[in-house]
Amino acid sequence: NAGVTQTPKFRILKIGQSMTLQCTQDMNHNYMYWYRQDPGMGLKLIYYSVGAGITDKGEVPNGYNVSRSTTEDFPLRLELAAPSQTSVYFCASSSPMLTDTQYFGPGTRLTVL
Amino acid sequence: AQKITQTQPGMFVQEKEAVTLDCTYDTSDPSYGLFWYKQPSSGEMIFLIYQGSYDQQNATEGRYSLNFQKARKSANLVISASQLGDSAMYFCAMTLRKRDDKIIFGKGTRLHILP
Secondary structure: OOOEEEEOOEEEEOOOOOEEEEEEEOOOOOEEEEEEEOOOOOEEEEEEEEEOOEEEEOOOOOOEEEOOOOOOEOOEEEOOOOHHHOEEEEEEEEOOOOOOOOEEOOOEEEEEO | OOEEEOOOOEEEEEOOOOEEEOOEEEOOOOOOEEEEEEEOOOOOOEEEEEEEOOOOOOOEEOOEEEEEEOOOOEEEEEEOOOOHHHOEEEEEEEEOOOOOOOOEEOOOEEEEEEO
C-alpha cells in the first residue's frame, strides 16, 4: 500500500516556466488536498477536492490550477512560475469520515529562480 | 469562520519532562475534529492524535494525550516523558468534514528537547 505519492521530489524552475506536480493516492479517498509550506511556516491550503470532477479554492489559490478527473489523481499545475511560489508542496488525502486523518505525501520541494 | 491558533512559536524542554503544546480553535459548528501532526526535520507530516467534538473522553495515543476543553475551545497536546526524538514542529488542525469546508492548520510550534 503506497498511500499518497508525489512526484517530483525536487524541482528548480525559472521564472515564467510552468510545471505540474503529480499526486496519486491508492486508498480510494474522496477528499484530496494541496498545501504549500513556506520556510518556518504552517501549511496553507491551495486547492481541495471532495471527489472526481469537483474542486474548490483554498486559502492561496492564485497562480495555481487543479483538476480531478479520477479518484486517484489530483495534479497541481503552476502557470508562469514566480519566486513567491518557492515552497514545499504537500498533497494529502482523506475519507469523508470526521474521524479520519489526512494522509500526507512526502512533499515536493520547488525553487523558482 | 474557522480558526486555529498556536501561540507558542518555539519551546525548549528538558528531556524526560512532560510538554504541553497549546492550541485554541474557533468554530460555530458543533461537529468538528481536531488533529495534531508532527513534522520532523526530514519534512514529512506524521499524524499523532485525533479528538472529535462529541468525544466524551480525552484522546490518548501512547505518550501523547489531548487535553480537550470544549467550553474553552482548547485542544492542547501533552507529551509525557519527552525524548530527544520529539524535537520537531507540531501542528494543530481542525476539520468540519463538510462539503465546501476547508481543513485548516495552525502555524505550528517548534519543540526543542534538550539532553
